[in-house]
Each structure stands twice: as C-alpha cells, then as structure tokens.
Amino acid sequence: MNKNSKIYIAGHLGLVGSAILKNLQNKGYSNFVFKSIDELDLTNQKEVETFFEIEKPEYVFLAAAKVGGIVANNTYRAQFIYENLMIQNNVIHQAYVHGVKKLLFLGSTCIYPRDAEQPMSEDSLLTSPLEYTNEPYAVAKITGIKMCESYNIQYGTNFISVMPTNLYGPNDNFDLEKSHVLPALIRKIYLGKCLEENKWEDIRNDLTRRPIEGINGEAEETEILSILAKYGVLTNSKTSEVSVEIWGTGKPMREFLWSEEMADACVFVMENVNFEDVENSAINNNEIRNTHINIGTGREISIKDLSELIKKIITFKGRLVFNTDKPDGTMRKLTDPSKLNSLGWKHQIEIEEGVSKMYQWYIAS
Numbered sequence: 201m202n203k204n205s206k207i208y209i210a211g212h213l214g215l216v217g218s219a220i221l222k223n224l225q226n227k228g229y230s231n232f233v234f235k236s237i238d239e240l241d242l243t244n245q246k247e248v249e250t251f252f253e254i255e256k257p258e259y260v261f262l263a264a265a266k267v268g269g270i271v272a273n274n275t276y277r278a279q280f281i282y283e284n285l286m287i288q289n290n291v292i293h294q295a296y297v298h299g300v301k302k303l304l305f306l307g308s309t310c311i312y313p314r315d316a317e318q319p320m321s322e323d324s325l326l327t328s329p330l331e332y333t334n335e336p337y338a339v340a341k342i343t344g345i346k347m348c349e350s351y352n353i354q355y356g357t358n359f360i361s362v363m364p365t366n367l368y369g370p371n372d373n374f375d376l377e378k379s380h381v382l383p384a385l386i387r388k389i390y391l392g393k394c395l396e397e398n399k400w401e402d403i404r405n406d407l408t409r410r411p412i413e414g415i416n417g418e419a420e421e422t423e424i425l426s427i428l429a430k431y432g433v434l435t436n437s438k439t440s441e442v443s444v445e446i447w448g449t450g451k452p453m454r455e456f457l458w459s460e461e462m463a464d465a466c467v468f469v470m471e472n473v474n475f476e477d478v479e480n481s482a483i484n485n486n487e488i489r490n491t492h493i494n495i496g497t498g499r500e501i502s503i504k505d506l507s508e509l510i511k512k513i514i515t516f517k518g519r520l521v522f523n524t525d526k527p528d529g530t531m532r533k534l535t536d537p538s539k540l541n542s543l544g545w546k547h548q549i550e551i552e553e554g555v556s557k558m559y560q561w562y563i564a565s
Contacts, residue, residue, distance in 0.1 A: 201259055203227075204230070223463040243287055252297070262291050262303060307345060309364070311342050321538075361491070363535075365496035366381075368458065369558060385507055387562070442518035444518065447522075448526050448529070455533060472543070475491065494539060
C-alpha cells in the first residue's frame, strides 16, 4: 500500500474497523471509501457488486461482522451464521472479481475447537468439535478463512486472514444484552458504583447515552432499578448494599487485546505480509492449510480476576456475585501468537493498563 491507495474498510464504525481507520490515518493514509450499514447492506449481493463496480477499492479490510457475547451467540444462532456468511461471501468474491490488490479478513479465535490444546496454534483448526454456544459464528469465520485460502490457490489473489483474540477498547459495544464480557463488566460495575454512591444523575446520563431495552435516563426511578436488576446490578433493600451479578463460576480464563494494538497488527500485516509468506509454511503433503494468523498476547486472566481488577479500578465497594447456574462457555481460549511475532509484530499494552484506559474512555464518551 502507498499513502494514496484507495482503501475500503468494511465496518469502519465498529470497534475493529474504527481502530484500523484511526491507525491508518495516523500513518498518513487518506484515500478511504466508507459506507454505513444504512448506505450499503453487505448481505445484499447486488448492492455489494454495485459498490465495487463504482468505487473500485485497491485494498480491503473486511472488519464488518455480526458479533456478540455468549448470550447473543447462543440466542441468535441463525442470524449469526447467515449474516456473517453473506457478508463474507459478497465482499471476498467481489474483491476477486474487481481485482482488489489485497484483502484482510478478520475472524476470531472462537474458530478453534472447544478442547484445543492451549495455547492454540493455527494448526489446531478443525481438529475437534467447536464450543456449542458460538458454533454458528465460528463456522462462518472458518468458512471465511477457507474462502480466502481457496481464492488465493485457484485465482492467485492475495487475501490474508487474521484471527484476533478477545478485543476491547474505544467504540466497544456496551449493550448489556449483546456485549462481550469485558465491556459488560465495566458498565455493570460502573453502574453499581453509581448506585452505591447514590449518583442518580450519572445513572441517568449513562442510560441516556446507552438505553437498556428502551429504558433511558428519563424513566422513573423504579423502572431504572428494575432494568438494572434484570442485568444483575442490584441493591439490597435491607442493607442498601449493591451487588453485581456475573454469569458463571468466574473460573474461565480469557485473553484480551487492546483494539488499537489489534489495528496496528492488522495494518502491519497489510503493509508487510503476503499470502506467499504464510503459504510455504502451511504446505503439508502438498496440501495448503491454516494460512491464517493469530493476533493475540499469549497471556490470560480468569473472569474472576478480571472482575476484581475492574472493581478495583472503578473503586466499586459492593459485592461481585458469580451465578453458577449460568454457563461458563469455553474454559480456556489462549492464542499462540508466535507466527505473528516471527513476522515482526508483538503487543505492548497489558490488561491492567488497558482496562484503565477503557474505563476512562467509557465515562468520557
């Protein structure tokens, strides 16, 4: 890529896409094409075809996807597999048809088997069953990897797949029904702190910015308390102690990567890594497999310790209650980032610094 190359970021308003855009802009890239979901439905084949015909981007970051946490993944299984497959199929195919020089497809480390050996290397893909709760999403992302590989092998395209670990950072999703664990914990514990300090103006401001099931800052106090209780932020009527409920035992281990570092890794790959750089190492018995690249830290923290860390940073004094009747999901999901490290990129921001930055961004946004 050069600084004047025409770049299309699919999903530029989301956590991943916005971080990639910011990184590119900071490095001097300026020729972008954007379309919001209202302007371009990526699940619509004809609309995507017309977009590529008109805009003719040279480089594509495919960061658009339907994403969510364990509840959303397990509840909206059909939507997750259908919408993600349609987005990928349309964008990857039209990138080939219209001669895109390079495409970066972003997946997720949930592609790996539920019981994969830890840390998970790229070669563990498709070696045993997936975690059931996010299987449809994972299958869609595996399809994206295989689509990129197949187009490269048959058509000589230069499509690279990267699999970031759990991400967090600016522009994250704090919807308590659909968000991932870290932003959900930050919001719930923050609201718990506001409750214990009786800061109703802050609670109302929070709900005005991000309503919960249609309940905003103008709702009656009883309505607000009810919706907060539904999502596990409760006040004991007798003791006035505030507690925050967290799904599961707290034992699962998770790896987290600051989204702006993920973006830096993606731009690094787009600028420096081609399919031929990962193809040769992936050939086994004349079969080319697992050319994708993990993006991660190689470090993990338990949900319990993460919750306690967030509690400490936010200075919440109430109780954290782990609801063991709720599912834990996969017990460990630690990536092996050695392939990316060998290509020349390594993370810098550790979880303590990242959570503090995330909280400051949340209360300021």
